[in-house]
Amino acid sequence: DEVCEISENMIPTGEFIDVTDTVFDLRNGKVIADGIKEKHHQFDITRAYDHPFVLNRVGVRGEPEIVLYSEYSGIEMEVCTTERVAVIYTGNYLDDVPAFDSGYNKISKKEKNDRYLGVAIETQDFPNGINERKFKVKLLEKDKEYIQKTIFKFNVR
Template sequence: MRPIKISTFGTVKDGKEAKLYTLTNDAGMSAEFTDYGASLVRLFVPDREGRLRDVVLGYENAAGYEAGTESIGAPVGRNANRIGGASFELNGVTVSLTANQNSNNLHSGPDVYNKRFWEAAEIADDHLTFLLHSPDGDQGFPGALDMKITCTLTEKNELQFTYDAVPDADTVINMTNHSYFNLNGHDSGNILSHEVTLDADAFTLTDAYSIPTGEFMDVAGTPMDFRNGRVIGDEIDSDFEAIRLGRGYDHNWVLKNGGKFGKVAEAAAHESGIVMDVYTDLPGIQVYTSNFLDQETGKDGAVYPYRAAVCFETQYFPDAVHHENFPSSVCRAGQAYHTVTAYRFRREG
């Protein structure tokens, strides 16, 4: 590994200066993170010819992340995705959250983790650990905790995210990474030609507001079947109810990893020759084709068009706290929350 580089990344509205941390391995792959939001800013990986391409969408400086509304590159918590009715019952007590999408809560907003400064608690050549104290009542959730995210770059061209926390009261924890990937390069247009494979036989059905009904639907014979690989653009606008409701792909697939860390997804860009393998120990993955992104001003003068990227958000199922048949997102007092997700890059062929 090469020595970590630390530089300035501009200021936010209150004048506080953000830093940028760059991890680089011996193969030349690099990952850049800012302590404002603990967000992934750039990710350079080698293409078919060995040239480095930045494969994640991002902003030019901290002010861009402060103004951005699409969770680009962000760690999402305390609970990723949606909670129906913006409330739930835990231990006989009703927990009320802010309704920030219709009558529901999305990504724990509006006071989100990625609009805060995180402490760079551990800095090494191959990894960086961000720390955020989340007090009791933060975003409406019970229990205080220190959320740690360790971002590790390996010599296998793999970027790992390890999440650790121990709450002091029963609460919900469901962290994810919301990076927007375009494996042809962040400024290369849309991702409709990307081919995606998912190790999932079913997805969670939702209502018109993307809240799960509690039912699982078999993917066989539907546009949701990615088991043998499917080009994203082939049926992204098909006349299929789930597709219509999501305005494209924005759904949770039920993974078959049995709670064990393993490969669950693959994305390939045949133009660049870059392939990304996704590994996790979590039970679900939200695949989102940036259907609500359109002409977003990004870094390096880029303007990101409709469907400019695809997100692979590993997670507990959306609204898990309301469905006993879903793996539970409740973390008990004193219980260790620990989960790992990794994105491994290789060349096609």
């Protein structure tokens, strides 16, 4: 229901943005490319998605918190995690990274813009949480164990 606001320095500010009726409202499914084309003042900073999404269901049992699906390939990825946040990043700064087609042939710059050719899902606790009291991040003490679990499950529809 919320995403972390990003500062001009690309760091979470400690404030939350309600995703309702915004480019960040992915709760009922959305074509990522369509979202990137929409306007939002946060995209003036990040170019597109590069935001920590607050997860509502934390745990690795039951329904996945995140589902990505490609109509092109038919591949679906489900993500379940014990972490409280998933940063969704859409390759906003990959302008000079070469792109390849499904046959692993390099695509020329004239054929395709390399930016936005992938999506990263980074499960974690709140970025910059150490500096923001609202995030209530627990510090890992010396010689203490930290256990988290993230499951990425792939299917073909």
